[in-house]
Amino acid sequence: MADISQEVEQLRNAEYGEEVRSAFISCMEKIHEENESYNNIKTEVAKSAATMKQQVEAIDTKSAEVQKALQDLTTAISNGKTQQTALETATKNGKTQQTNLENVTKSAKTQQTATETATKNGKSQETALQKVVDNAKQIDSAIQTSVSAANAAAANANQATSLASTAAGSANQAASTANTAAGNADKATKAANEAEKARANAESSRVRAEEARSQAETARTNAETARANSETTRNQNEEKRQADTADAIAKAKEATELLVNQANTIAFRINEGDSGLDVVILSA
Numbered sequence: 001m002a003d004i005s006q007e008v009e010q011l012r013n014a015e016y017g018e019e020v021r022s023a024f025i026s027c028m029e030k031i032h033e034e035n036e037s038y039n040n041i042k043t044e045v046a047k048s049a050a051t052m053k054q055q056v057e058a059i060d061t062k063s064a065e066v067q068k069a070l071q072d073l074t075t076a077i078s079n080g081k082t083q084q085t086a087l088e089t090a091t092k093n094g095k096t097q098q099t100n101l102e103n104v105t106k107s108a109k110t111q112q113t114a115t116e117t118a119t120k121n122g123k124s125q126e127t128a129l130q131k132v133v134d135n136a137k138q139i140d141s142a143i144q145t146s147v148s149a150a151n152a153a154a155a156n157a158n159q160a161t162s163l164a165s166t167a168a169g170s171a172n173q174a175a176s177t178a179n180t181a182a183g184n185a186d187k188a189t190k191a192a193n194e195a196e197k198a199r200a201n202a203e204s205s206r207v208r209a210e211e212a213r214s215q216a217e218t219a220r221t222n223a224e225t226a227r228a229n230s231e232t233t234r235n236q237n238e239e240k241r242q243a244d245t246a247d248a249i250a251k252a253k254e255a256t257e258l259l260v261n262q263a264n265t266i267a268f269r270i271n272e273g274d275s276g277l278d279v280v281i282l283s284a
Helices: 005-013 017-264
Strands: 266-270 277-281
Touching: 005 017, 017 266
Parallel strands: none
Antiparallel strands: 266 277
């Protein structure tokens, strides 16, 4: 609470209206300040309450997470026990299978011994069988030799027959070839005659072409001579033109200088008698 005892005392002892008003103003200001302070404290308390509420909610959230973690842990422990039981069962089954495997191994060793004995007996039989096979190969080789000789004789007979047939065919082909050659010879003779005519015609064409070339060369030579003469005439005309031009320029320059000199000897003056303009020729 605001301490207004001093203002109360001033009111009791006040004699003038100004003192009463001053005491009331001071008292109201302290009460107002007290109210402002109370409002500030109230705001801070509200903020603290909101913060506390957030912290409580966070704690509740953490508590729920902890509960969930505990449940997950309990489930994991239960699953671990189940897996442990399964592992123990699998271990027992593995031991049983190991015992069975040892029994099978013993039986296999027994069978291996029997197999080795049978293998020895088989090798003895294989040696005897190999001898039989070798004898059979020798007999087969002799048979193959006889068959080869028979095949060679048959092949020789077939070859002789084929050669006879080939010889007959060759004779017929030779006769046909002779007839064809005779026909081809006639055709070749005709072709040779035609080729000779074509050669003669080509030679005539070549002679005419050579004459035309010679005439063209002569015409070219004449044209070249005419061009050279024209070039010489052009050069002469150009030299004359240059000389005439230089002479004309010199004469024009001389005439210009003469006119300038004459113009420099002419003067004008006013006639005192008739006030007219007189032309006076000055001496050079």
